[in-house]
Amino acid sequence: MINITLPDGSMRQYEAGVTPLDIAKSISEGLARNVLAAKVNGNILELYRPINEDATVQLLTWNDEDGKHTFWHTSAHLLASALQELYPGIHFGIGPAIENGFYYDIDFGKYEVSSDDFPKIEKKMMELVQAKTPVTRREVSKAEALKTFGDRGEVYKVELINDLEDGSISFYDSGNFTDLCRGPHLVDFSPIKAVKLINLAGAYWRGDEHRPQLTRVYAISFPKKKELDEYLVMLEEAKKRDHRKIGKELGLYMFSETVGKGLPIWLPKGTDLRLRLQEFLTKIQKRYGYQQVMTPHIGSKCLYETSGHWEHYGEDSFRPITTPEDGEVYLLKPMNCPHHCMIFKNEPHSYKDLPLRIAEFGTVYRYEQSGELHGLTRVRSFTQDDAHIFCRPDQVKEEFIKVMEIIEIIFKALSFDNFEAQISLRDPSNTTKYVGSDENWAKAEQAIVEACKEKNLPAKVEYGEAAFYGPKLDFMVKDALGRRWQLGTIQVDYNLPERFELEYIGSDGQKHRPVMIHRAPFGSMERFCAVLIEHTAGKFPLWLTPDQFIILPVSEKYVEEAQALKIKLEEMNLRGTLDTRDEKIGRKIRDAELAKYPFMLILGEKEINEGTVSVRRQGAGDLGSMTPEAFAAIVEEEIKKVM
RNA sequence: GCUGCAGUAGCUCAGCUGGUAGAGCGCAUCCUUGGUAAGGAUGAGGUCACCGGUUCAAAUCCGGUCUGUAGCUCCA
Secondary structure, rough: EEEEEEEEEEEEEEEOOOOOHHHHHHHOHHHHOOOOEEOOOOOEEOOOOOEOOOEEEEEOOOHHHHHHHHEEEEHHHEEEEEHHHHHHOOEOOOOOOOOOOEEEEEEEOOOOOOOHHHHHHHHHHHHHHHHOEEEEEEEEEHHHHOOOOOOOHHHHHHHHOOOOOOOOOOEEEEEEEEEOOOOOOOEEOOOOOOOEEEEEEEEEEEHHHOOEEEEEEEEEEEEOHHHHHHHHHHHHHHHHOOOHHHHHHHEEEEEEOOOOOOOEEEEEEHHHHHHHHHHHHHHHHHHHOEEEEOOOOOHHHHHHHHHOOHHHHHOOOOOOOOOOOOOOEEEEEEOOHHHHHHHHOOOEHHHHHHEEEEEEEEEEEEOOOHOOOOOOOOOOOOEEEEEEEEEEEHHHHHHHHHHHHHHHHHHOOOOOOOOEEEEEOOOOOOOOHHOOOOHHHHHHHHHHHHHHHHHOOOOEEEEOOOOOOEEEEEEEEEEEOEEEEEEEEEEEOOOHHOOOOOOOOOOOOOHHHHHEEEEEEOOOOHHOOOOOOOOHHHOOOOOOOOEEEEEEEHHHHHHHHHHHHHHHHHHOOOOOOEEOOOOOOHHHHHHHHHHHOOOEEOOHHHHHOOEEEEEEEEEOOEEEEEEHHHHHHHHHHHHHHHH
């Protein structure tokens, strides 16, 4: 008998050779039906693999990331099997599971395949599912593996096998399809109840643009048809919320070929939104002791040689700017930190002055490959809500906590209720590639971990993910559709204080080196606005939205009164606009609904006589008539909830 | 940057195998003066991204450029 320990800590006894499927059956029928694979002593294995000694076993279902992964990996084999039947003679690259589904890289050779063929492929896949084709594993020698794939002209597989060690090679068979694969897999295809091919894309063999380009077939699969339908609805919804579409519709920003690619231009409404965000953060920062500065958009090349950015990024940056007469060399500012270091250096500092918190909405310019550009999220010119905190090593934790508080306030005001954090620490097994003393690293890493604990922030610790100059804490938010976005970041830096020889005088009268903390709660205004648009679908919170109301006079006769009302509301610190078009009220309402004005104020004869307005909420409908004061109170009330 | 796909009116798009352009929305003018998601009429608006080629003839076919877009190890 052997002892099997389950995730809840309970232990059960089984005959040696028991399989994970047996274990599932012994627990419950339902579990046996839903189990996909098992994690045995940390290794994910098939359900039919016998367990011969004491082990910790976790049964994996669709609800486990690893279970999903196995499900999709097997689905990739299913896709390949179907493709092989439909297009004999094609060659296979790799076919892994990914975050949302899976793909297979295929060399289709003479075949022309397009998305028109998707239904045919999906149908073939479901046929193989219905045949309950088993997926079986066998171990093979390297020579045998090379022969099998060599004979078939599978050049990509042969290349992969050549990189593998003899004795660790396994094949998986499913019907007529055999794949080189580490596994693990489902027992057979039958749990796969719904498949959907998503798109085709070119992908270089092994990501190398000098090697052949294969066709990557992206797909996703589910254990229930209903889940596929939900997923497809979510994709549709995501498309509708695309910030590039909504940004255009709401007139927030534009791009111009003539101005240059990746260079966003903020239109009046977008500028209004962005300035309001900036004002909001500025106010909080003031409360937290930040001082605002402004620095030029270019800086002497020497500045970036000192900072090390020239050496690191010079080749991948915009080319330097030179003066016509003296040949001086300047660079477009890729970061604000060097400028801020010079501000610190501008005068001597006592330990009593620290921390010094220097903030700037600093526009920076970075050369991104043209293929990397994407709406507002990946651009060549963007504005960071940047700040640098110069502090003593013993102040790091306190400063972290304060920055975390700022981030919390922001997320709350913008209804990002779902967020998590990642702590990036250095790789403990290789500390040589980092700058800064071991003592300072230990102090800062501990400070971050403790700060998260104190703030009750669920944070995932990743070793080896730190920058070479210091550990960091990144914030990820989940938007309304459950998509994850990385926004704010707090980073400790030992490098720049060293390079710029920053100093303060300690209580001992000696010179000491300050620690620098970089932080940007929004990340960049561009990226943040993009995420905000997708999160809210363009229906911004009331405190932020460019126009809180639109006044809709029932007929042109009441325009004058409408204008008076607008002024009155503006005097009450509300902002909005007025629709004076010669249109019927139904039409004005429809247009205002589509333009996402939070409140529509309808003004006709009745309201004018009563001294009221008829209030309509976007997406919710008529709220009835009330005085302008009562309306202002509603707005104020709603804003107060998040601020 | 590389590869695929795309670029037609301010916007969204139609235009089959070549015969020099169309719709809806928007805009302008006029009629209509209206109660909670589209009132009506008339009109203006296009070097079919740009450059070159094939052709009697190019939005349409070919080549190049520009811009947009999807993807470019998440490792058998």
